[in-house]
Amino acid sequence: MKLAMFGGSGFVGAPALALAAERGHDVRALMRSSNRDVPAGVDVVVGDVLDPEAVARTVAGCEAVVSTLGGWGDNDSIDLGARNVLAAMRDEGITRIVFMEGFNIPFPGDPRNAGAIFIDTVVRLRSPRHVRSQRRLGLMLQACDDLDWTMVRTPIVRAGDWTGRTEIGTLRMGPRSHITTGDLAEALLDAVQDGRHLRAAPMVRSV
Numbered sequence: 001m002k003l004a005m006f007g008g009s010g011f012v013g014a015p016a017l018a019l020a021a022e023r024g025h026d027v028r029a030l031m032r033s034s035n036r037d038v039p040a041g042v043d044v045v046v047g048d049v050l051d052p053e054a055v056a057r058t059v060a061g062c063e064a065v066v067s068t069l070g071g072w073g074d075n076d077s078i079d080l081g082a083r084n085v086l087a088a089m090r091d092e093g094i095t096r097i098v099f100m101e102g103f104n105i106p107f108p109g110d111p112r113n114a115g116a117i118f119i120d121t122v123v124r125l126r127s128p129r130h131v132r133s134q135r136r137l138g139l140m141l142q143a144c145d146d147l148d149w150t151m152v153r154t155p156i157v158r159a160g161d162w163t164g165r166t167e168i169g170t171l172r173m174g175p176r177s178h179i180t181t182g183d184l185a186e187a188l189l190d191a192v193q194d195g196r197h198l199r200a201a202p203m204v205r206s207v
Helices: 013-022 050-061 075-092 114-126 128-142 182-196
Strands: 002-006 028-031 043-046 062-068 096-102 148-154 156-158 166-169 178-180 202-207
Touching: 002 013, 002 050, 002 075, 013 028, 013 182, 028 050, 028 156, 050 075, 062 075, 062 182, 075 096, 075 128, 096 128, 096 182, 096 202, 114 128, 128 148, 128 156, 156 202, 166 182, 178 182
Parallel strands: 002 028, 002 062, 028 043, 062 096, 096 148, 148 202, 156 178, 178 202
Antiparallel strands: 166 202
16 A cells, blocks of 8 residues: 555654555655655655645655654644645545544543543643644544544553554543554554544554
């Protein structure tokens, strides 16, 4: 599959990029620098997701998109960057995209258990702007009925290999919930390939 990837140099994105190349996908990744260590065969587009032209070059000719954008210090890429990506996909005729974001983004049917409420409160206190960007993205996707999107929502992400013990769905999350970078990379790539969870925002964790 010809994949466009955004955030491929990040803590989660780098393992996902490596797994995509390992699985034999033809990958083009948007990165801010050409000096990144990327797997052999990955086509790097140098630029920023806030630049619509760079985004358009990245998705051109691709079949699907994976985005792991949106660290604590990069709030604008969460919603403004995503808006550029979705616009470029529409121009190119691409319909499939998988996002990664935190499970604190509310979606209908979410459990409101004590652990989830606690984490939501901590995140909002730590960075209100980050939360506002996340929630704008959530609302943007819920209003998007012309694209086959999936938002994979995560708890704390820890560096680690694939464990083969991953849950995905409507989960009761809390402070002890976590996922390894290896498990998350697999969940993102599996979501692209298997077509499950269309226009949905499943939670995922390692167990």
